[in-house]
Amino acid sequence: LNIITEDFENFYDIQDDLGSGQFAVVKRVRELNTGHEFAAKFVRKKKCVAGRRGLKREEILREADILSELAPHRNIITLHDIFENKHEIILVLELVGGGELFHYIAEKDTLSEEEAAKFILQILEGVHHMHEKNIVHLDLKPENVMLLEKNKTQIKIIDFGISRKLQPNEPTKETFGTPEFVAPEVIAFEPVTLATDMWSIGVITYILLSGASPFLGNTNQETFNNITQVDYRFDEEFFANTSDLAKDFIQQLFVKNPRQRATVVDCLNHPWIKPRRRKDEEERRNAQINMPSFKS
Numbered sequence: 001l002n003i004i005t006e007d008f009e010n011f012y013d014i015q016d017d018l019g020s021g022q023f024a025v026v027k028r029v030r031e032l033n034t035g036h037e038f039a040a041k042f043v044r045k046k047k048c049v050a051g052r053r054g055l056k057r058e059e060i061l062r063e064a065d066i067l068s069e070l071a072p073h074r075n076i077i078t079l080h081d082i083f084e085n086k087h088e089i090i091l092v093l094e095l096v097g098g099g100e101l102f103h104y105i106a107e108k109d110t111l112s113e114e115e116a117a118k119f120i121l122q123i124l125e126g127v128h129h130m131h132e133k134n135i136v137h138l139d140l141k142p143e144n145v146m147l148l149e150k151n152k153t154q155i156k157i158i159d160f161g162i163s164r165k166l167q168p169n170e171p172t173k174e175t176f177g178t179p180e181f182v183a184p185e186v187i188a189f190e191p192v193t194l195a196t197d198m199w200s201i202g203v204i205t206y207i208l209l210s211g212a213s214p215f216l217g218n219t220n221q222e223t224f225n226n227i228t229q230v231d232y233r234f235d236e237e238f239f240a241n242t243s244d245l246a247k248d249f250i251q252q253l254f255v256k257n258p259r260q261r262a263t264v265v266d267c268l269n270h271p272w273i274k275p276r277r278r279k280d281e282e283e284r285r286n287a288q289i290n291m292p293s294f295k296s
């Protein structure tokens, strides 16, 4: 992908706001010569090295490089264009219109285990694709999982703003995710690994099944203490009807030692997830076998 330096507005019409973060705003845009809609992420560049506002140019381009390396995957957002001007870099991303998984849960309060496991399976498939390339997301949370379309259950993982390509000789420490979802090693400023994402998947699963957040305290410090002590419980108020398999799936992710934590492959093979995979794949396979091969 090359970086376009001509005016963004020569190629796109800017429409409504889709969201904003610390250094970025995301707007719906329409490509002039195709009419296709996208989500443009406008990221402010630091004015100067010491500047607090904005991100360093190479930090912003890291997200673009990672998205380019991961494309294509059905559960990961795709990057369409990159623009740069004096003050900002603009990532033109696939438009994912179904809203955040977070809002979907909020409306339904909790999901059936069947439905939750299908969402978790898709997150695992996207994370498997990342981890195969030694890429760690580091900010997995319901807000960063979006439904491709309303009332459709296909999801896309978005926001690779703090994701990293792990280099064996270079332990990555300095980054930090969202307190409620970060693993103990992040709080202890120890090197992050692929296992760091797996802890966050445990938190997402717990929330999908219960509507409650396992480690959330009244302050960040309380949350950090709960995480460091792996202090959580399956409150009977929310988990009375939850299967032992689902609880076992979560328990294998809330392991303090990253090396003992379940990997994405362990999770894909876990019995709480496995049956669905066989069914989905079986359906795909049967579709081929039963489809009469049309002889020309």
Ligand SMILES: Cc1ccnnc1
Residues within 6 Å of the ligand: 018, 019, 026, 039, 077, 093, 094, 095, 096, 097, 158
């Ligand atoms: C917020 C957002 C990000 C990426 N694609 N669509 C929507």
